[in-house]
Amino acid sequence: MLVVENISKHFSGVAALDNINLEIHAGEVTAIVGENGAGKSTLMKILSGVYADYEGRVLLRGKLVTFSSPKHAQECGIAIIHQELNLIPYLSITENIFLGRELTAWGGLDKKAMRLKTLELLKRLKLNLDPDTLVVDLKVGQQQVVEIAKALLTESEVIIMDEPTSAISDNEVKVLFEIINDLRKENKAVVYISHKLDELFKIADRYVVLRDGKLIESGRMKDVQTNDIIRKMVGREVRLVRNRSSKAQNCELLEVEKLYLKNPERSGEYLLNDISFCLNKGEILGVFGLMGAGRTELLEAIFGQHPKYTSGAIRIGGKEYTYSSSIEAIKAGLALVPEDRKKDGLVLGLDVQKNIAITTLKEREVLGLLHMGMETELCEKYRSDLNIKSSSSKQTAGSLSGGNQQKIVIAKWLATHPKILLLDEPTRGIDINAKNEIYKLMLDLTGQGLGIIMVSSELPEILAVSDRVMVLSEGNVTAQIAIEEATEENILKAAIPKSI
Amino acid sequence: MNLKLYKTYFIKFQSLIALFVICLLISLLSDKFLTVSNGWNVMRQISVNVCISVGMTLIVLTAGIDLSVGSVLALCGAITAGLLSDGIGIMPVDLYIGFTLLGAILVGLFCGTFIGGFNGWVITRFNVPPFVATLAMLTIARGLTLLYTEGHPISGLGENFAYIGTGWLLGVPVPVWISALVVVAAVIITNKTRLGRYIYAIGGNESASRLSGINIGRVKIIVYAIAGGLAAIGGLMVTSRLDSAQPNAGVSYELDSIAAVVIGGASLSGGKGTILGTVLGAIIIGVLNNGLVLLNVSPFWQQVVKGMVILLAVIIDKSNAKSR
Structure with a gap:
C-alpha cells in the first residue's frame, strides 16, 4: 500500500x-x-x-x-x-x-x-x-x-x-x-x-x-x-528495584479529612466526595482512577486551585492549612507537577534557567534586583542533579524533549524545598529512559523524607513505584491498599464505577 | 556556518539596519535631515511615544493591551493644567485650594497610575478582556477630559511648567532626559527584577505561572498602573510643550505606541519582546514622520507609509520565525 x-x-x-x-x-x-x-x-x-x-x-x-x-x-x-x-x-x-x-x-x-x-x-x-x-x-x-x-x-x-x-x-x-x-x-x-x-x-x-x-x-x-x-x-533492559516497607500510618506529614469538591459547572454534584487519607514522610502514595475519577481534581484541590468549591480539613505537619491559593500551598510545603506540562508546567518560550528559577526568585533578590550568579548556580545544580539534557541553560524549554521538560518542572519545584510532592501523571508521554530516571529520583527524594502523591493511569507504574495505593472512582475513595496486597486486578476492580 | 552567523546577526539587528537604511534614504533626499537641531527635534518628538510605548510593552508582554493611554494622557495633562491655573474651588464653602507646580504634577501622575491600576483591577477581578476594559476606559477618560476642560484648552501654565516639555539640561532636551530615564528603569525592571520575570512568565504561560505561585492579579494591576503612570508623564510633556492642555490631546496615540511595540518585535500574544526593541520601533516611526514632513510628503501619504512599515515589520518578523 x-x-x-x-x-x-x-x-x-x-x-x-x-x-x-x-x-x-x-x-x-x-x-x-x-x-x-x-x-x-x-x-x-x-x-x-x-x-x-x-x-x-x-x-x-x-x-x-x-x-x-x-x-x-x-x-x-x-x-x-x-x-x-x-x-x-x-x-x-x-x-x-x-x-x-x-x-x-x-x-x-x-x-x-x-x-x-x-x-x-x-x-x-x-x-x-x-x-x-x-x-x-x-x-x-x-x-x-x-x-x-x-x-x-x-x-x-x-x-x-x-x-x-x-x-x-x-x-x-x-x-x-x-x-x-x-x-x-x-x-x-x-x-x-x-x-x-x-x-x-x-x-x-x-x-x-x-x-x-x-x-x-x-x-x-x-x-x-x-x-x-x-x-x-x-537498547538495554530496564528494571526498577524498590525496597518497600509499609510503615504504620501516623499522618505526621499530611492528613486530609473529609475533603469535598463541588462541581463548579453543575450545582449539587461533587467531583470529590468525602476523601480522607494520610501521607507519611518518605512515602509514595499511588493514586489510581479511571478518567473522570477525580484524580487531577484531588491534587488541584489540595494545591489550592479550587478554594471556593473545596471544603474539609487538610493538615500539613499537624498544622491546619487553608488551601486558598497556590501561593498558600507553596508556603505550606506543597509542590504540584501538573498533568499537562506544556499547558500548566512550563513557560515554553523562556529558557531552562528562567523556568527553574521562577518559583524561588524572591530568595535571590539583592536590593530589589535578581542575583544572576546565584540563579545560574541553582540552575546548573539541577541540570546536573536531574541530568537535564540541554545544550545550555539558555535553551528555550519548548525546544526540549518531553522527558527533559518534565525534569525542568520537577527541578523548579525541588528548588522550593517542598515537603510534599504532588505528581500528576509524571511520566506521561516521556521515553522509558527518562521514566526510569524520574522513578529513581522519586525514590531518592523519599529517602530524604519527602512524601509523594503520584497520580497515574498506568497500573504497572502504580505497582512499581508506590508504597500504598489509593483508588478513586467517581470522586470517592474506593480502596486503600498496602502494596503487598495490591494487584492489577484488585486495583482495577475498585476503580471501575459501580453504576456500570 | 559563517553565513548562518551573519544571518542570525542580521535578524538580531534588523530593526537597527532598517533604521539606518531609512535615515540614509532620507538624508540623501533632504539636506535638512542630518542636522543636530533636527536630530534633537526628532528625539523630542518621539519622547512622548517612547514613554507610552514602554508601558505598552510591559502590558503586551503579559499578553494584554491598553487602548486607553491616549485618553489617560489627555486627562492627566488636563488635570495638572487645571490645578496649576485654577486650583480647586469648592463653591458652597467658598474654599479655594491652590497647587504648587510639584503638587499639580504629582496629582496628574497619581491620576494616571490610578486609572491604569483600575484598568488592571477590572481586567483581573472581573476577567474582562484587556481590549474591552481599556476600550471602555478610552471613552470614559476622554469624556472626563471633555467634562473637566468643558471642551476648551486650558492654557497659561507658567514658564516653570514649560521647562518639562521645552527646556534643555546639559545640552539635551528635558523630554529626552525623561524618556531616557523611563527606558533605563524599564530595562532594569524587565531584565533584573522579579516583576520583570513574572511579566514574561505570565505572558508566556499564565496558567503555569499561576501554579508556580505568582500572584497574577497583582502583577497585572502593577503593570497597568505603570502604563497609566507613563501615559500621565506623556501627558505632562505634551501639555508643557504646547503650554496648554488640549481636550483632544493624545487621540490615536495608543495606535502609535502599539505600532512601536510591534515594529520592535514584540508578540501581541505575549511573552516575547524587549524594551529596547520598542524604543527602536518608536524611533523608526519618529524618523519616518519627520523625514516625510521634511520631504513634503502629504500627511495623507504619511499615514499610508506608516501603515506599510508596520505590515512589513511584522511580515519580516514572521518569516524569520519560520525560517529558524
Whole structure:
C-alpha cells in the first residue's frame, strides 16, 4: 500500500531520520514504537505532507508521491489523527466532518445530504449521536471518532493515529479498538503510534521500532513480547528495584479529612466526595482512577486551585492549612507537577534557567534586583542533579524533549524545598529512559523524607513505584491498599464505577 | 556556518539596519535631515511615544493591551493644567485650594497610575478582556477630559511648567532626559527584577505561572498602573510643550505606541519582546514622520507609509520565525 524508501531527514545537520525503509500494508495495523526523539513524529509528518523536503521516496500504491501539503496528502488518501484533535468546538459534528469539503446544491450548502452522510458514517463507527451535536459537548473519545469519520469521508486508504489513547478512558479505548478492527476488515492500512506497549499487542499486526532516527527492527507482533520490544527501543533492559516497607500510618506529614469538591459547572454534584487519607514522610502514595475519577481534581484541590468549591480539613505537619491559593500551598510545603506540562508546567518560550528559577526568585533578590550568579548556580545544580539534557541553560524549554521538560518542572519545584510532592501523571508521554530516571529520583527524594502523591493511569507504574495505593472512582475513595496486597486486578476492580 | 552567523546577526539587528537604511534614504533626499537641531527635534518628538510605548510593552508582554493611554494622557495633562491655573474651588464653602507646580504634577501622575491600576483591577477581578476594559476606559477618560476642560484648552501654565516639555539640561532636551530615564528603569525592571520575570512568565504561560505561585492579579494591576503612570508623564510633556492642555490631546496615540511595540518585535500574544526593541520601533516611526514632513510628503501619504512599515515589520518578523 504505502512504501517508504531510503527516507532521510536532517534538521540543521542532525539526522532525525536516517535511511528508513518500510512497508505499510493494507488490511493491517502497523505499530510504530520508539522513544521520544526516535523519529516517529518526523516520519509521520513526512507521510502526512507536513514536511515536503526530505531525501528518499514515498510510494503510494506503487506510484511515486510527493506531498506538497497536508491537504494534498489527504487528497491522495492519507489521513492523520493527531494527539491533539483538530476539531472546531462550536461547530456541529456534520460541520466539522465536512469542513473544507462542504457539499453544495443550487449554489448553497446541501445540509440535508451532509447530515445524511454524517449519520451513515457515525453509524458505521457505532457512535450513536445526533449529527447536529456540537463537538464541544462530546467526550474526548467521541471527538476522536469524529476525526476518524473525517478520514473515512475522504476515502482515506491510510489512517495514521498518533497516541490515540493518551486521553481517553479504558471503555473508549475498547470502542476505538473495535473501530480499528473494522477499518482493518475494510482493507484500510492503519498506522498506530503509542507509548503503551500492552495496547499494541492487542491491536497491531506488525511493529516497527525506531531508535535515534534509524529503523532498528520490524516484524510481526505475534513473534515478539513486550520485553523484546522495550529492549530494542532503549537498547538495554530496564528494571526498577524498590525496597518497600509499609510503615504504620501516623499522618505526621499530611492528613486530609473529609475533603469535598463541588462541581463548579453543575450545582449539587461533587467531583470529590468525602476523601480522607494520610501521607507519611518518605512515602509514595499511588493514586489510581479511571478518567473522570477525580484524580487531577484531588491534587488541584489540595494545591489550592479550587478554594471556593473545596471544603474539609487538610493538615500539613499537624498544622491546619487553608488551601486558598497556590501561593498558600507553596508556603505550606506543597509542590504540584501538573498533568499537562506544556499547558500548566512550563513557560515554553523562556529558557531552562528562567523556568527553574521562577518559583524561588524572591530568595535571590539583592536590593530589589535578581542575583544572576546565584540563579545560574541553582540552575546548573539541577541540570546536573536531574541530568537535564540541554545544550545550555539558555535553551528555550519548548525546544526540549518531553522527558527533559518534565525534569525542568520537577527541578523548579525541588528548588522550593517542598515537603510534599504532588505528581500528576509524571511520566506521561516521556521515553522509558527518562521514566526510569524520574522513578529513581522519586525514590531518592523519599529517602530524604519527602512524601509523594503520584497520580497515574498506568497500573504497572502504580505497582512499581508506590508504597500504598489509593483508588478513586467517581470522586470517592474506593480502596486503600498496602502494596503487598495490591494487584492489577484488585486495583482495577475498585476503580471501575459501580453504576456500570 | 559563517553565513548562518551573519544571518542570525542580521535578524538580531534588523530593526537597527532598517533604521539606518531609512535615515540614509532620507538624508540623501533632504539636506535638512542630518542636522543636530533636527536630530534633537526628532528625539523630542518621539519622547512622548517612547514613554507610552514602554508601558505598552510591559502590558503586551503579559499578553494584554491598553487602548486607553491616549485618553489617560489627555486627562492627566488636563488635570495638572487645571490645578496649576485654577486650583480647586469648592463653591458652597467658598474654599479655594491652590497647587504648587510639584503638587499639580504629582496629582496628574497619581491620576494616571490610578486609572491604569483600575484598568488592571477590572481586567483581573472581573476577567474582562484587556481590549474591552481599556476600550471602555478610552471613552470614559476622554469624556472626563471633555467634562473637566468643558471642551476648551486650558492654557497659561507658567514658564516653570514649560521647562518639562521645552527646556534643555546639559545640552539635551528635558523630554529626552525623561524618556531616557523611563527606558533605563524599564530595562532594569524587565531584565533584573522579579516583576520583570513574572511579566514574561505570565505572558508566556499564565496558567503555569499561576501554579508556580505568582500572584497574577497583582502583577497585572502593577503593570497597568505603570502604563497609566507613563501615559500621565506623556501627558505632562505634551501639555508643557504646547503650554496648554488640549481636550483632544493624545487621540490615536495608543495606535502609535502599539505600532512601536510591534515594529520592535514584540508578540501581541505575549511573552516575547524587549524594551529596547520598542524604543527602536518608536524611533523608526519618529524618523519616518519627520523625514516625510521634511520631504513634503502629504500627511495623507504619511499615514499610508506608516501603515506599510508596520505590515512589513511584522511580515519580516514572521518569516524569520519560520525560517529558524
